[in-house]
Amino acid sequence: MKLTVVGCSGSFPSAESACSSYLVEADGFRLLLDMGNGALGELQRHCGLYDLDAIFLSHLHADHCIDMCAYFVARYYRHDGGRCNPLPVYGPEGTEHRLTTAYADTPSASSMSEVFDFHTVKPSTFDIGPFTVHTERVAHPVEAYGIRVEHGGKVLTYSGDTGVSPALDELARGADLFLCEAAFTHGKENIPDLHLNGREAGETAARTGARRLVLTHVPPWTDPQVNVVDAREVYDGPVHLAAPGQTYEI
Ligand SMILES: [Zn+2]
Numbered sequence: 001m002k003l004t005v006v007g008c009s010g011s012f013p014s015a016e017s018a019c020s021s022y023l024v025e026a027d028g029f030r031l032l033l034d035m036g037n038g039a040l041g042e043l044q045r046h047c048g049l050y051d052l053d054a055i056f057l058s059h060l061h062a063d064h065c066i067d068m069c070a071y072f073v074a075r076y077y078r079h080d081g082g083r084c085n086p087l088p089v090y091g092p093e094g095t096e097h098r099l100t101t102a103y104a105d106t107p108s109a110s111s112m113s114e115v116f117d118f119h120t121v122k123p124s125t126f127d128i129g130p131f132t133v134h135t136e137r138v139a140h141p142v143e144a145y146g147i148r149v150e151h152g153g154k155v156l157t158y159s160g161d162t163g164v165s166p167a168l169d170e171l172a173r174g175a176d177l178f179l180c181e182a183a184f185t186h187g188k189e190n191i192p193d194l195h196l197n198g199r200e201a202g203e204t205a206a207r208t209g210a211r212r213l214v215l216t217h218v219p220p221w222t223d224p225q226v227n228v229v230d231a232r233e234v235y236d237g238p239v240h241l242a243a244p245g246q247t248y249e250i
Pocket residue numbers: 010011061063064161217
């Protein structure tokens with residue numbers, strides 16, 4: 001698998017990065033995990049506008065899904081004639097309704113579904129193209145999922161947004177790459193069931209035997225280097241900081 005960080009800023013975009021969005025590729029198949037603010041623009045640095053094969057939305061906070069409205073426009077009013085075929089979109093209950101109303105207050109009820117084929121995510125194991133994925137509810141104020149993506153004997157785990165959670169531990173167990181949010185700062189914001197800090201991300205990686213930890217979803221007001229140091233204090237494996245355009249072979 002190849003992972004490309006499209007955007008990694010937490011909660012709102014920074015001057016350097018769009019919000020959460022990660023491109024996962026294998027066997028010529030492109031799966032996008034989340035499409036937060038600004039992600040659609042950045043995505044076009046890494047693949048064509050219509051080259052995605054599926055999208056997974058971890059939850060419906062704007063910093064993870066709002067550019068789906070822009071992507072709807074690109075697919076529905078396609079300029080070279082014709083409308084795009086429905087693209088599989090996996091998201092929590094109510095994804096289609098939320099995106100439809102976010103796009104316009106008087107939307108055509110069916111227009112989103114003309115270009116997106118919505119699937120409701122539950123905690124389960126299923127295939128998306130060549131990937132076997134496992135989803136679990138994680139600890140966040142809204143229905144939110146973490147995802148374990150397996151291909152060719154390798155494992156990528158993406159936390160989505162979550163506090164410390166046994167479900168996240170299950171998803172991250174033995175992962176070759178653990179892409180984990182670290183929105184908070186240890187000692188400053190230890191709020192349960194909302195976000196992780198660097199230390200908690202490191203503890204989760206250590207507990208689950210993840211082989212590599214990539215911290216992401218750090219908001220502009222959080223010092224990312226503090227989170228890296230905090231994670232390294234409790235986790236012996238390599239700790240990276242996600243950056244736009246960064247790629248990883250898994
Ligand atoms: Zn978020």
